[in-house]
Amino acid sequence: MYTVLVSCVGKTGKPNLITLAWAMSTSVNPPLVAISIAPRRHSYASIEEAKEFVVNIPSMEILDATLFCGRRSGEDHDRLKETNLTPFPSRKVKPPTIKECIAHLECKLHSQFTTGDRTVFVGEIVKASSVKEAFTDGYNLEKAKMTFHIGGNDFATLDPKVSTPEL
Template sequence: MSKIQWRPGNMVYPVPAALVSCGADPSEWNLVTVAWTGTACSDPPMTYISLKPSRHSFDLVLRTGEFVLNLTTADMARATDFCGVRSGRDLDKWEATGLTPLPATHVKAPLVAESPMNIECRVTQVLPLGSHHMFLAEVLAVHVDDRFLDGNGKFHLDKADPICYSHGQYHPLGKSLGKFGWSVEKKKKRKK
């Protein structure tokens, strides 16, 4: 096997295809698609998004200091793509996509009703990194569509049919390969 040196911008893939909702009131609410996002810390719960300063949502998040991170599904793929290539400066993305805003409990930005999981966030730090600025944020609340919870309150991501992004393409996530720790789990003895 041989390896070639690849472009530095093509690093860790796939990445989430998430929708960020932002804005302080309905007259300015906007949606933007982000792929640069993830968990930054579990205790306290923190996440991040990275946005280019040229994006309309950049100024909204910078000014308000809050946003909602909304997971996406295969059913939301067209709207997710649309919100990444069209600007909220030019049109109302909520109306154009048919997505439904819902009131959040801790921030002024709305939740996306169609999303299986919504994460309300308050920005704690903005890090200018180059082409993007990273908005490091405290997680204030997490809302989950109860259709994807089992009797024990476990979220089943696979049932939500989430999508990810890799090198210009959207992809569904596949089936589970095992739970955390399954590689070292002791096998139960079979009864004879």
């Protein structure tokens, strides 16, 4: 799936960002989204304790920042400062929404379970917002250049859009 930037806030109250490629929608009603995180990640404890997170969807324009948050731990980096990404207050949860992202899903922890060496955190979306131009008549691929991680240091985005007739 496309890469996401998840924001969370730990015990210290300091926000952190983690890059995740393993994320997916899992339910429409209630609206649920799942993210898969290794327990050794610094963000892991924050999400488990605070039971809240925001799934921000970055575009290719901020690939460098997305990579930075996937290569340097928030344990010893202030990612918001070092990436120059702009946090602004979320409506329903404490972790911030990231302004430069094209969509934001504010989540309360719904459930969690272990799958092998990762934990899947399922979030109930309590507020969703997006950049208007990115989603006019479905995805606008010029504005919503989502970042797909295709392995190692390689990323791709979608092109072209194929619209299929109703069956």
